[in-house]
Amino acid sequence: MNKTPYAELLTMLSRHRGVVGSFVVSERDGLSIDSNVQIGVQAEAVAALAASLHRKARLACGAAGCGTVTFLRLDAERGGICAAGRDDLVLVTISEARANIGLLRVEMMRAARALT
């Protein structure tokens, strides 16, 4: 199968300590365009739900007059989900609690700027 233009970017994000999956998702459709996930990750479910989450965050920030959403972070008991979007594309990572979120955020923001 041919690689998408996002394959290298996703591989780079998945090399971070504690990252178990990374995706490029269409926000409108909630479908994964490309993903790099460990076995056991429910990629389709996470892609659909994370895209919906990003869309709602974008609408909430717009309604609140905060402007465009740049980064979304959801912390949970054993890890978290981060998302950074540009136009209709959203870059999503799933990480364990041991991940360095600060470093991951920098990489994701940089990668999101390159999304086309």
Place this chain on the structure above:
Amino acid sequence: MRVAVEQWIEEPLLRFIDDSRVRLVLLLETSGRVLAQHGFTRSIDVMSACALAAAIHASAAEIGRQLDGNAFTMLHHPGNEQQVFLGELPTARGSHILLTVFDDTTSIGLVRLYFTELSTRLAAATPAPAAVIPAPSLGDFESDLNRNLAKLFGRI
């Protein structure tokens, strides 16, 4: 107004509607007999939609068989403002068809996700068939269809 003709369909379907945020839902047998509906206000619309959904499902399945050797079981048509998703739900009582219409308050990714959950829940909730059900004759089909529509639109 009730959602489903039979009680066992009600809970899984209401959960699907609640989770996926779709606007219109029809659950029908592959013959076109309606089993459940949500969002329709006129029985005539349900009748037409059931006939069309059954025909689309049969056509898509046959195209799949001709092209791929396997029937296509899901179909998605995105419009400018509204989208249609049609999928097959296998149960112990045979295959059913779900037709749903949604807008940009949800997405095809979410609809597919909750459709998969509905399929699991519906398969688990389906009571075992009491006996071999004969294929309905034309007269039976019409009377069954009318009875189900009357149940769904509160006339029974």
